Amino acid sequence: MLKRRTDLALEARELWSESAEAETELEGVRAREEEREGYPVTRVEILNEAGVQALGKPQGTYITLDLSALARREEDAFPRAARALAGELSGLLKLPQGAPALVVGLGNRAITPDAVGPGAADHTMVTRHLVEQVPEHFGAFRPVAALAAGVLGTTGVESGELVRAVTERIHPACVIAVDALASRSLKRVCTAVQLADTGIVPGSGVGNHRAALNRETLGVPVIAIGVPTVVDGATLAADILEEAGKGELDPAALAGEGGSLMVTPRDIDQRVSDMAKVIGFGINLALQSGLTVEDVELFLS
Amino acid sequence: MLKRRTDLALEARELWSESAEAETELEGVRAREEEREGYPVTRVEILNEAGVQALGKPQGTYITLDLSALARREEDAFPRAARALAGELSGLLKLPQGAPALVVGLGNRAITPDAVGPGAADHTMVTRHLVEQVPEHFGAFRPVAALAAGVLGTTGVESGELVRAVTERIHPACVIAVDALASRSLKRVCTAVQLADTGIVPGSGVGNHRAALNRETLGVPVIAIGVPTVVDGATLAADILEEAGKGELDPAALAGEGGSLMVTPRDIDQRVSDMAKVIGFGINLALQSGLTVEDVELFLS
Amino acid sequence: MLKRRTDLALEARELWSESAEAETELEGVRAREEEREGYPVTRVEILNEAGVQALGKPQGTYITLDLSALARREEDAFPRAARALAGELSGLLKLPQGAPALVVGLGNRAITPDAVGPGAADHTMVTRHLVEQVPEHFGAFRPVAALAAGVLGTTGVESGELVRAVTERIHPACVIAVDALASRSLKRVCTAVQLADTGIVPGSGVGNHRAALNRETLGVPVIAIGVPTVVDGATLAADILEEAGKGELDPAALAGEGGSLMVTPRDIDQRVSDMAKVIGFGINLALQSGLTVEDVELFLS
């Protein structure tokens, strides 16, 4: 079996199904399909060690929104997507009113498929200083700080170190970390958003800039929001071979060609920019109760 | 036979060789391998209609520099590459001293793999206004104008229309047009530069922003400088299948997956930026005789 | 009398009033104050040669909107401003339905106070290619092309030459040229927008990048839209002296200090960006009948 790399729990589950005997049941994993604001939502819960073993991911809840309809740019597609994301995020956050939050955009702003995290941070309503300094106007807002954590090569400091340092000093009640992911499927690139209450585990995504950010390392709950923006060359090759009915393939045969390559949609710049905005707006709606998409537009303009 | 798309004459020749009977000779085409400043240079001349038919490209001279050594960032790699490019370009240009030139950067600055043209225009020494206005200091320079032609979607004007309009008004003795190309081979992405005295023919590259720019449409010689920055999904798939010994493949099977996808190196942003700079500097050295790379750095700083 | 530089007809009129004998009447000039969408509008018409002599500006209509309320960022301030600008622009344009237009953004994108023109071009709905290529969907739109004309130093081609070249080729029924202006008053910097049916006369604004763009040089009506973004040092000095009751001042005393200096608000980057957007949206509403601000947001997103 070709072991393909994916950060999406729903894909890990699909891969398990493909490879497993048809009659086997996937123990320790519960999955459900729903819809929110017209967008398909898949919820995968890894309940115990059996599920952890089967899917190779930490125990927790993984929610994937399929926002492929967003690319068609229908009139209300954006506000619906932001509200759908906010609804799912609120369910995972369970934050007391007024509890402070830290939003972290991981990744390298200068590399297009890695820029979704910094972009989402740019669209976050930063209120921590306003709540402190102008409480008469902003007292009703939750204090939110935002950090585009940069990357090792431009700072010399691991994203993880930086986020830990800031978390220890400003004491948020939770951290929301946004990052680019790897997917095995081209159709999910820049269309799927995964929310997980497990934090972010290292070794995935576009770069390798991620030390573990989770409750163990930061001391507070960490919600991860991720978007697959690339598929690596080897994965594409394997998928194509399979579709073409060419059967199994030795991964070693692909390593040379595919190792340093990525596959993306041709309009990746626009798509990453769109996803960063919808995530930023979803975060704002989830963190600041009672706001509309229009309120957020006005605040950020 | 799978018909693969390439803008490089040397690849068209390779494809011909692979598909042709071993004993057949490629008539009407002359090819030669050389070296300049330590970089391999391949010169393909399409001499007559037989060559045009065989390779599917207009009659003319196509020179490809293999700059893959540039990525290793050895100390003198950049100046050597700029001088190699300048040397080959000078051979094609054959411009009388002082004759004015127009450099055109084709492509969309906002889309990374399409930004090599605008980037090269940014590195071009623009002297036309200085020669006119401050002849006592700049009289020894060739008058050079530069134009980043934008793209249809942001201007509503075809690049070709725009270049024709400007050419008719400012009357350059030649046009140098820089653009992104398509290649069939991943190893040539962001490492090969093709110079051609045929102008640019439509239907290639990253976007489809190119109306024909050649002596027929512009009335002056057009030298095209191109860099392959992506390979399309279908081409990658075919290459990988072949390497994996899976033999021939029906192109229709790939169209769905590969059609809107591109394959690039992970460090595409840096590579495109490097190639734009080396092309810009090569153009400057070819157009302004007697300058060194250091002179150009100083002029542009 | 200190001769102060202003591109605003309403300021030229104020200066005349200050310097003239109280009883003199300003012949050949008609002025009127109105309000549109809650914003003050001043209309100055220079009717004949007497008016031309008195104000030092070409014969024509000059409309200034005072958008200082926009900076307060009230909820509907932006759409009201865009509609006010569109209303005044429509009155000047008098374009037949479907007649094509060319929008030109003058100035240097890399210099903050000179970037209002290119920014407005970025916010222009470019439809020329869509109307031609997809008439079944875009047939109801007016064909609009847009051009950020760059600057002499980066192209070697005068903005005026470039605009003439493009105008001759694509034959618009009118040209709308957006540029930065000089004002004598700090309170009008980034708050006033002047529309004029006279085209743009050279020698003003932030740089000196403007050859005359008017009906004489382009062969079609030219509407100029300008925003003062700086006051020069000498003008500020004179204003301050006057306010401080220090009376008249020899301009020569200021030339040294003030010549290469500019005075701007500290939040100039944000303000230039805001004005570019409101002008772009105003142009879109004036050129494409029946659209709302929301429609434009959706088209451009």
Place this chain on the structure above:
Amino acid sequence: MLKRRTDLALEARELWSESAEAETELEGVRAREEEREGYPVTRVEILNEAGVQALGKPQGTYITLDLSALARREEDAFPRAARALAGELSGLLKLPQGAPALVVGLGNRAITPDAVGPGAADHTMVTRHLVEQVPEHFGAFRPVAALAAGVLGTTGVESGELVRAVTERIHPACVIAVDALASRSLKRVCTAVQLADTGIVPGSGVGNHRAALNRETLGVPVIAIGVPTVVDGATLAADILEEAGKGELDPAALAGEGGSLMVTPRDIDQRVSDMAKVIGFGINLALQSGLTVEDVELFLS
């Protein structure tokens, strides 16, 4: 006496001289003029409490380089300026070999005159991760981390908080903080660089983004590097009045006009970019012994 705002110790000393009785001696302050690499250097030492009172600045050494010659862009002006800055910085740093350093770029990248700090951080050779991960190649380098601290409005976290958080975690042996300053003199804008071993005291510069960064708050020596990039409106007005022989002026009369205004050279974008580069290169030469300007160019390219 009009109290004018300046961050430069040498200007504070000039102001003291202008206002003081001619015969008085400035106690507790030692000043010296020198030259390094052809650039004038002024060294002001505040030796004791008398000096602190007289100049209103903390005790310590303040070195100002006059780089106005840099703007003339002579061939070796840049490397000489970088070496001069490195020489003075080394004198203040007195760092043991191999001791780690943190470079902090203060200010807002999106506001031109406040962007000198982030720009200098961009030009800093970041080596901390390389020394740790690839010691066989980078063992000879000093570990250097860099941080563009952003601004309160975009992060919700004070620069000071952020720098403290990172300093506590990564334990540098010293912090070098780069920021924009306020000057009283237009001729020093974007031409003077001040180095001080006192850290940065709050309340100066373009914005008010600076909590105190010094040995008391960070626990390690803090070298401040600052460049005046603006003069405020009130200061310009006062200078002009004085030059025009209009004598003393009530500061209240200027507050209204000048309060939110800044005065800058027209080519501020280019000048800030030049100064950021020279500071970054100076830091690199001071921190990494044995390198040349060419080595730095190659490392950063």
